[in-house]
Amino acid sequence: MPKVWFGRDLVVLDGLYKQLFLRSKEAIFWLVVFPTILFLILTSIFGNVEQNVTVKVAIIGESEILERAFSGIQQISPKFFPYSKKEKIKEYLKALERETFDVLVVLPEGFDAIYSRALLLRRTKFFKPVTVEVHYIPVRDGSKLAFEMVRGILDTLDVQDRVEMVIHNLSTRRVDYNNFIFPGVVGMAWLSVYLFGFMNDMLWLNRRKMIKRLSVSPFNLLKIYLFVAIVNLTSLVLGISILTFVAWLKGVDVVSYLPSLIFNSLISALVLTFLTLAVLVFENRSSAIVAFEQIFFQVQMFAGGFYFPLKQIPSFVQVVARFLPITYTVDSVRKVMGLNSIANNHYLVPLVYLLISISVVITGMKKFHKFEG
Amino acid sequence: MRKNLRTVLRVENLRKYYGSIKAVDGVSFIVEKGQLVSILGPNGAGKTTTIEIIEGLRTPDHGTIEYFGTFNTITNEVKERLGVCFQENFFFEELTVLETLKLYSSLYNRSLPLNEIITMFDLEESLKKRVRHLSGGQKQRLAVALAFVNDPELVLLDEPTVGLDPHARHHLWDVIKHFKSLGKSIILTTHYMDEAHQLSDMVYIMDSGKIIAWGSPQELITSSGLNAVIEFPATHAHLFEETVVTGDVAIISTPDAPGAIKRLLDVGVENFIVRHPTLEDVFLKLTGRRID
Numbered sequence: 001m002p003k004v005w006f007g008r009d010l011v012v013l014d015g016l017y018k019q020l021f022l023r024s025k026e027a028i029f030w031l032v033v034f035p036t037i038l039f040l041i042l043t044s045i046f047g048n049v050e051q052n053v054t055v056k057v058a059i060i061g062e063s064e065i066l067e068r069a070f071s072g073i074q075q076i077s078p079k080f081f082p083y084s085k086k087e088k089i090k091e092y093l094k095a096l097e098r099e100t101f102d103v104l105v106v107l108p109e110g111f112d113a114i115y116s117r118a119l120l121l122r123r124t125k126f127f128k129p130v131t132v133e134v135h136y137i138p139v140r141d142g143s144k145l146a147f148e149m150v151r152g153i154l155d156t157l158d159v160q161d162r163v164e165m166v167i168h169n170l171s172t173r174r175v176d177y178n179n180f181i182f183p184g185v186v187g188m189a190w191l192s193v194y195l196f197g198f199m200n201d202m203l204w205l206n207r208r209k210m211i212k213r214l215s216v217s218p219f220n221l222l223k224i225y226l227f228v229a230i231v232n233l234t235s236l237v238l239g240i241s242i243l244t245f246v247a248w249l250k251g252v253d254v255v256s257y258l259p260s261l262i263f264n265s266l267i268s269a270l271v272l273t274f275l276t277l278a279v280l281v282f283e284n285r286s287s288a289i290v291a292f293e294q295i296f297f298q299v300q301m302f303a304g305g306f307y308f309p310l311k312q313i314p315s316f317v318q319v320v321a322r323f324l325p326i327t328y329t330v331d332s333v334r335k336v337m338g339l340n341s342i343a344n345n346h347y348l349v350p351l352v353y354l355l356i357s358i359s360v361v362i363t364g365m366k367k368f369h370k371f372e373g
Numbered sequence: 374m375r376k377n378l379r380t381v382l383r384v385e386n387l388r389k390y391y392g393s394i395k396a397v398d399g400v401s402f403i404v405e406k407g408q409l410v411s412i413l414g415p416n417g418a419g420k421t422t423t424i425e426i427i428e429g430l431r432t433p434d435h436g437t438i439e440y441f442g443t444f445n446t447i448t449n450e451v452k453e454r455l456g457v458c459f460q461e462n463f464f465f466e467e468l469t470v471l472e473t474l475k476l477y478s479s480l481y482n483r484s485l486p487l488n489e490i491i492t493m494f495d496l497e498e499s500l501k502k503r504v505r506h507l508s509g510g511q512k513q514r515l516a517v518a519l520a521f522v523n524d525p526e527l528v529l530l531d532e533p534t535v536g537l538d539p540h541a542r543h544h545l546w547d548v549i550k551h552f553k554s555l556g557k558s559i560i561l562t563t564h565y566m567d568e569a570h571q572l573s574d575m576v577y578i579m580d581s582g583k584i585i586a587w588g589s590p591q592e593l594i595t596s597s598g599l600n601a602v603i604e605f606p607a608t609h610a611h612l613f614e615e616t617v618v619t620g621d622v623a624i625i626s627t628p629d630a631p632g633a634i635k636r637l638l639d640v641g642v643e644n645f646i647v648r649h650p651t652l653e654d655v656f657l658k659l660t661g662r663r664i665d
Contacts, residue, residue, distance in 0.1 A: 016465075
């Protein structure tokens, strides 16, 4: 009697689980444990990284008085913009959310004159305070720091009675570097699992002639590839689960991240699975594959804004980052917390990668099965 | 042409060239039900290439293969009825022997009861061992066992006894004979003459991509015209006209063995061997060199 296909598939899947994951110490360490270790290392080293950076202050309106005041402080990089109407200010606020600035100061038109008049009339009944709007995002360490510096400067002008500061908090969520780095380490886990897990497993199956051995049986090879992908997806889920738990212990708002994290993990898994297969269609020499893995991994990890905001890396590297698919999925996870560097179109580049890779795999998979030599 | 229902494999005029190298050059043979066919030849003769074309791993440049009297290409139905043992062993080394047997059994719709395979191939003691901890001989036994796990009608064994000690080789021969007695057809490639002689119903001798002789082992020896074979030191090779020298040994085949022995003794040669001709002598006569 023919065997039930489902049972057969489970036995094969079980065998692949044991071979490629459960009994592989390397896979367990690199794919499951290492992301968590990396998270702990990074949050320990870079937890206070933003305290020493230069803050960017956008000031709408003109003021020689403030220009002179800001010029004495190296850590502040002020930029004055012409006075705008309320509608235009919305665009500046969006720029603030995108971290183009750390703090936005809106001066009344003719600030210097109003300020001087207030100074002269301060003890008379004609006195009117000057109103200055300050917008910042207190959940961002950089923005909070910038706000404190701006307030300090306004204090030095002795404007306590004369300047009315209207403070706008753009977000109330608590966020710190741990919240920023968490999606970056998740991105690193995606790369590890698919570049060093799935890709190496596929290469191993091919080079150790397991594909050849299995291909003389009637079992569908595509199922084998699917099962290898499932094994790696499982290790990814396990690795990210442990990482998420540890991140939660470290105060990361994992509950807010979770839906986006799951969605972007699936998108990244899909893109990286087909990208891996597409590369293997072109090349299956171990040395070339190892070189590809290392280059893609390092470039994506360090130029892709995983560990530092994209805006803080040199502009030419930012250009490179825009061509890398996982830059977008990591940034998309960060968008939940308003920590994103890219405004929109998070899935365009990954989709292009996916479509090209699928086309290559469909047209060239036979090459991967070629056993003649 | 009437089809013979007993024919499980018919290979006709198979060719496979790699540039100027003729790996397989016009090979034809048939395998009947319950028959063990050996393809005998030195390394590089084209045995493995022929087998891999039959397995569907390589595409022939020319020629046809008919499986089980019905199929002209290697479909899943054909694979279901084929058992395969490669020249090299490929395993999931982190699995135990039992897990490996179960996995390979799951690749097919049909399978023999695993207990039968385990007993037959003497794998009881290593069932819980991971494959990477097995000795070379144990791995080889497992590899051959996997070729029978799907209860195949035709089994392709590519050099299955390479690297085995004499005891393990003879045990494997017994297992192969057992399956043959059950009506399984087997193609065996080997460069061991005694193996081909012991096991085969038909032997195809292959050299440089061609089949240069075929027949039952006895037919091959008889038709070769070889008589008694005498081996003696190569330093006295000049004593006879049709001497073949391989290394330090000179070999002659002669209908007049007493006369040849007398000539050797006359010149003081006493360390010689007289024996019946073997398949190796047939190969030597056909090609002028030993098989290894």
